[in-house]
Amino acid sequence: MSQWLEQVIERAEKVSDHLSAKRGEALSLLRQQRWPNRRVEAWKYTSLTPIEQLTLVEGATNQKIADIPAIPGVNSLDLVFCGGRLVTDLSGLSLPKGLNILPLSQAQQQTLSLFASIKPKQHLFGLVNDVLAIDGLLLDIEAGADITQPIRIVYLSQKDSESHNRLLVRVGEGAKVCVIEHALGAQSSLATEFAEYKIEKNAQLEHYRLNLRSGKALDVGGNHFFLDEKAQLNSSLVAFGSDLSRLDVDIVHGGEHANAKFNAIYLLGTGETFDLHSCVEHAVAHGTTEENARGIIGDRAKAVFNGRIHIHRHAQKTLAELNNRNLLLSRRGQVNTKPELEIYADDVKCAHGATVAEIEEKALYYLRSRGISRSQALVMLNYGFIQELIDELPNQALADWLAPMLRSRFEQMEVK
Amino acid sequence: MLKISNLHASVEEKNILKGLDLEIRPGEVHAIMGPNGAGKSTLGYVLSGREGYEVTEGSVEMQGQNLLDLETEERARAGLFLAFQYPVEIPGVSNMEFMKESVNAIREARGEEALSAADFLKKAKEACKQVNLPLDFLKRGVNEGFSGGEKKRNEIMQMILLEPKLCILDESDSGLDIDALQVVAKGVNSQRSPDRSFIVVTHYQRLLDFIEPDFVHILADGKIVKSGDASLAKEVEKTGYAWLGAKGEEKEA
Numbered sequence: 001m002s003q004w005l006e007q008v009i010e011r012a013e014k015v016s017d018h019l020s021a022k023r024g025e026a027l028s029l030l031r032q033q034r035w036p037n038r039r040v041e042a043w044k045y046t047s048l049t050p051i052e053q054l055t056l057v058e059g060a061t062n063q064k065i066a067d068i069p070a071i072p073g074v075n076s077l078d079l080v081f082c083g084g085r086l087v088t089d090l091s092g093l094s095l096p097k098g099l100n101i102l103p104l105s106q107a108q109q110q111t112l113s114l115f116a117s118i119k120p121k122q123h124l125f126g127l128v129n130d131v132l133a134i135d136g137l138l139l140d141i142e143a144g145a146d147i148t149q150p151i152r153i154v155y156l157s158q159k160d161s162e163s164h165n166r167l168l169v170r171v172g173e174g175a176k177v178c179v180i181e182h183a184l185g186a187q188s189s190l191a192t193e194f195a196e197y198k199i200e201k202n203a204q205l206e207h208y209r210l211n212l213r214s215g216k217a218l219d220v221g222g223n224h225f226f227l228d229e230k231a232q233l234n235s236s237l238v239a240f241g242s243d244l245s246r247l248d249v250d251i252v253h254g255g256e257h258a259n260a261k262f263n264a265i266y267l268l269g270t271g272e273t274f275d276l277h278s279c280v281e282h283a284v285a286h287g288t289t290e291e292n293a294r295g296i297i298g299d300r301a302k303a304v305f306n307g308r309i310h311i312h313r314h315a316q317k318t319l320a321e322l323n324n325r326n327l328l329l330s331r332r333g334q335v336n337t338k339p340e341l342e343i344y345a346d347d348v349k350c351a352h353g354a355t356v357a358e359i360e361e362k363a364l365y366y367l368r369s370r371g372i373s374r375s376q377a378l379v380m381l382n383y384g385f386i387q388e389l390i391d392e393l394p395n396q397a398l399a400d401w402l403a404p405m406l407r408s409r410f411e412q413m414e415v416k
Numbered sequence: 417m418l419k420i421s422n423l424h425a426s427v428e429e430k431n432i433l434k435g436l437d438l439e440i441r442p443g444e445v446h447a448i449m450g451p452n453g454a455g456k457s458t459l460g461y462v463l464s465g466r467e468g469y470e471v472t473e474g475s476v477e478m479q480g481q482n483l484l485d486l487e488t489e490e491r492a493r494a495g496l497f498l499a500f501q502y503p504v505e506i507p508g509v510s511n512m513e514f515m516k517e518s519v520n521a522i523r524e525a526r527g528e529e530a531l532s533a534a535d536f537l538k539k540a541k542e543a544c545k546q547v548n549l550p551l552d553f554l555k556r557g558v559n560e561g562f563s564g565g566e567k568k569r570n571e572i573m574q575m576i577l578l579e580p581k582l583c584i585l586d587e588s589d590s591g592l593d594i595d596a597l598q599v600v601a602k603g604v605n606s607q608r609s610p611d612r613s614f615i616v617v618t619h620y621q622r623l624l625d626f627i628e629p630d631f632v633h634i635l636a637d638g639k640i641v642k643s644g645d646a647s648l649a650k651e652v653e654k655t656g657y658a659w660l661g662a663k664g665e666e667k668e669a
Contacts, residue, residue, distance in 0.1 A: 362504045370518035371492035384508025
């Protein structure tokens with residue numbers, strides 16, 4: 001066991017609140033955990049060394065909060081965490097009808113029943129989050145509510161500190177909501193942010209995870225979705241890499257005729273790491289899943305994509321597609337991609353594939369032959385590689401806000 | 417406009433151009449004909465500065481400037497335009513975005529202001545019309561899913577938008593039916609002017625019925641072996657390239 005994990009357990013033993021029963025379960029699992037090395041499949045390609053070397057403290061609340069970048073045109077309801085603490089005054093918010101927001105600390109039956117009910121137990125850092133996430137939020141969207149204002153959860157890292165936050169979301173029957181999880185920071189820090197979403201019958205969730213941490217900001221998190229009958233999930237991930245960035249996504253089709261769409265874009269600058277593990281469980285019949293992940297990997301950067309679709313024996317008439325495409329900008333970049341289909345039903349339609357490519361010399365030459373500089377041509381080709389997924393972002397204002405940010409990232413990613 | 421002297425160039429250490437001389441004055445149209453493997457396409461690539469095409473000897477001057485010192489994009493900004501024989505498909509990058517970047521890069525190099533989105537669109541629409549390309553081609557990925565003829569017309573459309581000084585058309589006629597050929601030729605002819613020159617590379621005389629050259633050169637085994645006026649093209653059409661000897665029959669590199 002690593003020293004860091006020992007400290008986590010020590011700290012967890014002192015935590016006592018209304019979630020203690022749930023936390024206790026996680027704690028006993030953590031005690032049995034072995035610190036993963038490269039022989040553990042889930043961590044085969046991603047080294048935990050940056051965490052092993054950590055000597056961080058839990059976030060302090062008294063630090064000045066950095067400016068929170070607004071997303072123009074999105075007009076989101078912002079809920080801000082800084083260094084692990086919720087810094088938004090919930091009592092000062094005017095909430096749309098049908099939306100209830102409660103802090104995790106507030107005892108609530110719903111919190112208890114949601115907490116750790118959707119997130120699978122095998123995620124090591126999910127367990128860490130279980131025991132250390134003191135602050136967090138429950139968003140409860142009442143049945144039938146149509147919340148038109150997007151809700152944005154902003155996670156700001158603080159220098160030299162750890163933060164552990166939990167988000168619980170219930171989208172009630174027939175309700176509609178958009179949730180944006182927006183994480184940023186580049187300073188030396190560690191964050192675990194896990195979110196559990198229960199999408200009830202006929203409900204619709206539009207979801208974004210913007211993992212825009214980079215540099216020394218270590219980020220290990222998860223998004224876990226449960227879809228009831230005819231529920232609809234449209235989730236988009238935009239991720240940068242950092243010294244260590246990992247996201248586990250789980251989608252469970254728990255009710256028939258549910259529809260899940262998950263698009264992921266990861267853009268790794270020089271020397272960065274990003275690891276995306278996704279697992280879609282088709283437990284029942286007539287479910288649809290469409291997953292598309294595209295990554296661009298810079299010089300000496302390392303990407304991992306492990307996408308699994310598991311179709312259970314009774315999940316007949318499932319339609320599932322899983323695709324991963326990667327563009328390597330340098331021979332020193334690395335991508336490990338593994339799309340997996342595991343099918344136990346006999347009447348399903350499934351497809352999966354993965355590709356790894358390089359910038360096409362011919363395309364670069366063509367653009368340059370029209371007067372476009374090499375740098376600009378590379379930005380265009382990179383952008384072109386993910387354009388399709390950008391076009392599919394349901395929120396146009398958010399896409400417009402992302403575009404220049406991605407372009408400047410591509411400029412930084414250029415391999416000279 | 418352009419002065420090529422004793423140009424030698426190689427690809428993957430294979431000598432393709434072996435002492436090519438050519439001088440083009442403003443407003444002239446020069447046709448370059450020749451058998452497969454003579455080095456016709458190589459000439460276009462070398463002039464535009466494609467990586468892997470190494471000049472081993474000789475010089476190329478364009479408007480008094482040493483062309484070989486410049487990067488590919490700098491040559492384009494200096495007024496060189498190559499219409500490709502096989503334009504590449506670039507999914508995800510729209511024709512519109514591509515051309516706007518390109519036009520503005522070239523305008524900037526000339527000290528002109530960048531075009532506004534509206535002004536650019538207006539110009540692009542006109543250029544599309546000139547080569548019979550529907551407007552939705554602007555929104556599509558660069559050459560993505562275009563037919564052979566559409567790709568060629570897209571090249572000419574780009575040429576019209578970029579207003580180059582020297583245009584090299586690399587087999588812009590290949591794979592075209594007679595109607596498409598006329599559209600391409602019409603587009604080219606509309607751009608002829610006293611200060612713009614053309615190199616029309618073609619395998620067949622057919623294109624030259626529509627784009628009338630001032631000079632015709634026969635390129636064989638990396639050199640110009642014969643030059644003449646438009647009648648030379650007709651002569652070649654009758655006799656073929658057999659008179660050049662076996663050497664000219666090598667396959668395209």
